[in-house]
Amino acid sequence: MSDKQEQWLEDLIRLSAEDKEKKTEKQMKILEAAVEIFSEKGYAATSTSEIAQKAGVAEGTIFRHYKTKKDLLLSIAGPIVSKLLFPFVIRDFVKMIDLPYERADDFFRAIAKDRFKFARENTKIIKIIIHELPFQPELMEQVKVLSTEYVVKRIKKIIIHFQEEGQIIEAPPWRVMRTGASVLMGMILTHLFILPDFPIDEDEEIERTIDILMYGIAGRKE
Amino acid sequence: MSDKQEQWLEDLIRLSAEDKEKKTEKQMKILEAAVEIFSEKGYAATSTSEIAQKAGVAEGTIFRHYKTKKDLLLSIAGPIVSKLLFPFVIRDFVKMIDLPYERADDFFRAIAKDRFKFARENTKIIKIIIHELPFQPELMEQVKVLSTEYVVKRIKKIIIHFQEEGQIIEAPPWRVMRTGASVLMGMILTHLFILPDFPIDEDEEIERTIDILMYGIAGRKE
Amino acid sequence: MSDKQEQWLEDLIRLSAEDKEKKTEKQMKILEAAVEIFSEKGYAATSTSEIAQKAGVAEGTIFRHYKTKKDLLLSIAGPIVSKLLFPFVIRDFVKMIDLPYERADDFFRAIAKDRFKFARENTKIIKIIIHELPFQPELMEQVKVLSTEYVVKRIKKIIIHFQEEGQIIEAPPWRVMRTGASVLMGMILTHLFILPDFPIDEDEEIERTIDILMYGIAGRKE
Amino acid sequence: MSDKQEQWLEDLIRLSAEDKEKKTEKQMKILEAAVEIFSEKGYAATSTSEIAQKAGVAEGTIFRHYKTKKDLLLSIAGPIVSKLLFPFVIRDFVKMIDLPYERADDFFRAIAKDRFKFARENTKIIKIIIHELPFQPELMEQVKVLSTEYVVKRIKKIIIHFQEEGQIIEAPPWRVMRTGASVLMGMILTHLFILPDFPIDEDEEIERTIDILMYGIAGRKE
DNA sequence: GATGAATGAGTATTCATTCAT
DNA sequence: AATGAATGAATACTCATTCAT
Structure with a gap:
């Protein structure tokens, strides 16, 4: 990990910590109302x-x-954008990178579970981000930088790793x-936003979806 | 097909035909600018x-x-919503339903090609629809009715058909x-909206993506 | 009667005659709707x-x-203003001036009957005039000129005539x-505009009101 | 006086007191300009x-x-409508009802003086009310309720009282x-709105007009 | 004569933002 | 820190009027 990237990470951890402190009661009410x-x-x-x-x-x-x-919008969306793009909670992220899962499906399963949980806990803000992203250049930039410089690069490495092991197609x-x-x-958005009343067993759903991701809708030819 | 559904279809065909006529030059300019x-x-x-x-x-x-x-928004988004939800151009739709493809991947390939083309020709309006859908109850209703009453039902039948033939997993x-x-x-939106400058061979991309859809990222075990 | 006043009269008679002619069907519908x-x-x-x-x-x-x-307003209100200020229909007016009634109450009774009838036949336009008069200088001018130069002068003469005869107090x-x-x-406006549903015998009402006008609410001391 | 009416009166007194307080300088200027x-x-x-x-x-x-x-219109017209319909200033009203004048002409004279004064002090607002009344259902309702439930009933009683005493005709x-x-x-409106420049001695005019009201234009037959 | 598309000035009302208290 | 009165630019929409057809 380069020094620069290391700094990035530190900043984000600090930011996300500040996130919960230093807020008066009124400020919290404003944020909630917004x-x-x-x-x-x-x-x-x-x-x-x-x-x-609404905030009183x-x-x-x-x-x-x-x-x-x-400013109000960005101070709501900004921190969530950062957290959204880290698979697994920030503090645990490093561990995940350094100790990759042995099997590819374990990796995707872990991501799916973590991000589903995160999305479920932040539905409203995620809805805001989805809709405002294309109209807010600052947010867009943040997403682009975080995605390409950070998320994409790492996940690519992991995928290549599994490809070398023969677990994923060339x-x-x-x-x-x-x-x-x-x-x-598709799974997360469908069950949280499009059909929130459609009843599913979340763990079961993740399991079956990973299955399809791994072996397709035509299924394993054994 | 029931009489009522027949009527639905007729209306849509007429609507989509009118769509291009009866518009003065100024009206066209207004629509384009909007x-x-x-x-x-x-x-x-x-x-x-x-x-x-902008319209002059x-x-x-x-x-x-x-x-x-x-009103202006709805008269832009409405007709496209209708067309968006029909796999294949309306007039050919009946044929597709009555003569299903022999192989499941042919079916998905046909949909992918047709919808990719449609989306490429209507990127801007599709962007508008995506962003306004949750805030425009009329549009939302239109989408819900068209989707559930029409699209979902038919595609479900086709999937079951392929499942009975053993082409798709249970x-x-x-x-x-x-x-x-x-x-x-994911494929269409990525290449049209998120990474429009990322160079791909569209047909090749569709082919490879259908492959993954059918057999997964772990690939066929032969 | 001076030449100038004579001209005035002639103009008004002609105007009120034109009033009903020379109007296409559409023009009539516009006026009615207005x-x-x-x-x-x-x-x-x-x-x-x-x-x-409304006019179609x-x-x-x-x-x-x-x-x-x-213009539309004035062409509705103008002619009625003219007619409104002439006690008795224009063509009969001269007769009334030249052959005054023998008794004062006959004079007031004749005016009351004629103007009540006129108002009943033109309620809507009279309502318009009442409300627009102070905001339309042209109308106001017309009323002022007609009233002072014409109506007031003549009625004054008649009142003085009855005072000389001892029928009206000094x-x-x-x-x-x-x-x-x-x-x-007060009588006309009350029964046409303020309490139009209050049932009265119009002739009886006029009779009793003239009585009060002549002898007061304390009544004749005999 | 019933409890309900008592409440009515109390409300009006309070309302009319509030009327002059609680208004910022800017608010006053807005009202004046309006x-x-x-x-x-x-x-x-x-x-x-x-x-x-105009209000700056x-x-x-x-x-x-x-x-x-x-809202602006109603907050100007509303309070005046209330005050307009009370003969005599509100606080003195009860006295007048409880101690009726011995002679009918004293009663009418008192009303005439009080209302002439009130109208002279509120000419502009009264003009507004006269012209907007038929187009503002809320105002109309207020006038109807106040008139019928309050003013008319009481004055009717007083008139019947004088009729029983033989001071007013049957x-x-x-x-x-x-x-x-x-x-x-007719007297008040004529001298305030129609011929404001016509010079009169107000007290003398009231005296003579009450005379005519009591004994008519034909005068007392002694 | 009749139409109705087009205009652009004007309307009541809302808005994000400021600032004296 | 918190308020809320004040602002004036901006907003969606209306209107009387014009003019080519």
Whole structure:
């Protein structure tokens, strides 16, 4: 790991720690109200006065804590974007990289479980991020940098590792990665956002989905 | 096919035909400008005066053709939503249902090609739809009705058909469908929206992706 | 009667004759629609497009016949203002002046009957006039000129005539006139506009009201 | 007086007291400007930007204090409508009811003086009310309720009282009331709105008009 | 004469943001 | 830190009027 990347990681860990501290009660109420309304109506269609009302504070109070409305959005979406892109909780991440799973399906299973849990705990903010990403260059940049410099590179290494071991087919790693991401995200988004009332056994669902990811819908020819 | 469904289909065909006629030059310019700006900044963040300016018409002219700003949005998104949910062009759809492909991968390949083409020709409007869907109940309803009453039912039948033939594993059809949709949509969205500059051979890409969908990233054990 | 006043009279007679002729079917429909909506919502709150819609004509058609919206108002209110201020129908007016009634109460009774009838036949337009008068200088001017130059002068003469005969008390004629007008207008406006559903025998009501006008609410001391 | 009516009265007294307090300087300026322009051009023909300009505030400031333009109108007209319908200032009203005047003309004289004074002090707002009444259902309702439930009932009692004493003729009380109201309002409106420049001695004018009301234009037959 | 598409100035109202208290 | 009155630019939408067909 280079020094620069190391710094990146340190910053993120610190940021995510700060995240929970140093917030007055009013500030918390503002954030909660904003998350609620942003996710319901979209950022642009939400007015600051509406947030103030729901948070039970004066209109001016919002701007004491966040210079602009966009500032408020970024201070909600920013930290989650960072956390979203780390498979496994940050502090445990290094371990995962250094001690890769022996079998490829274990790796994908671990990611699936962790990210499903994370998404379930942050549905509203994730909805906000999905919808605002293309219109907020700062967020977009953050996602691009984190993804390419960090996530993609590492996962690519892991995929290549499993390809060398013969556990994964010889295809361009990015196609394997894209397909894996599609299948897992498709599962998570479907059950959290599109059909939240469709009843599933989450562990069972992950198991079966990983199965299909590994061996396809045509199944193993034995 | 019941009479009621027949009517549905007829209406859609007529609607999609009208779509291109009966539009004055100014109206076309308004639509083009609206698509452009909506897709760039989002619906709520776009002002009607901006659309008027880009279209080269007076602001009042917009409201002569579309009663409200939302009306303008729906008259852009509505028709595309309808077309989006039909695998294959409407007029050919019946044929496809009545003469199913002999092999499952042919079926998925055909859908992938057709929808990739359609998405490539309507990138901007599709972007608009993705972002406005959760905030526009009318659109949402349209999608729900078309999906469940029409698309899902038919594809489920086809999947069951292939399962009976032993071409697809014995899993709940919805999971097969969800995974298929995830893989194909993941491919299309990635190459059109997320990495539009990443160079690929589209046909080759479809071929390889269908392969993974059928046999998984672990590959066929022969 | 001076030449100038004579001309005035002639003009008015001609105007009121034209009133009913030379109007196409569409023009009539426009006028009817305008009267209807002006009286319901007020002139300023009525839009020309609303009138066009109710009249069943194109928006442009209104402006072919009436240069501006105000023109339309004046061509409705103007003629009625003229007729409103003539006790008795114009053509019979001269007779009434030349052959005054023998008794004062006959004079007031005749006016009351005639104006009640006129008001009953033109309620909507009268409502329009009442409400627009202070905001339309042209109308106001018309009323002022007609009233002072024509109506007031003549009625004053008649009142003085009855005072000389001892039928009316020795008070300034304008106070007699004002009180007479108040009592009669109060009766007419009350039963046509304020309490239109209050049932009365119109002739009986006029009779009793003239009685009070002549002898007061304390009544005749015999 | 029933408890319910008592409450009514209390509310009105409180309302009319609040009326003058709790208003910032800007709010007062807005109200003054609105009264001025509404009375000059009519409610519908007045723009909020015009009011803001005349009041020397930003347009947004109007809407901080009054949710809509109609709100502004009602908060001007509402309180005056209430006060308008009370003969004599509210606090003295009870006295008047409990200690009726010995002579009928004293009663009408007292009302005439009090209402003339009130009208002279509120000419502009009264003009606004007269013109907006038929187009503002809320105001209309207020007038109807106050008039019928309160004013009319009480005055009717007083008239019947004087009829029993033989001071007023045996006619339906409503006709006596209507005529009295017509004569007094005719006097007030004429001298305040129609001929404001016509010079009169107000007390003398009231005296002579009450005379005519009591004994008619034919005068007392002694 | 009649139409209705087009206009652009104007409308009431909302908004993010500031600032004196 | 917190308030909320004040702002003025911006917003979606309306309107009376024009003009080519």
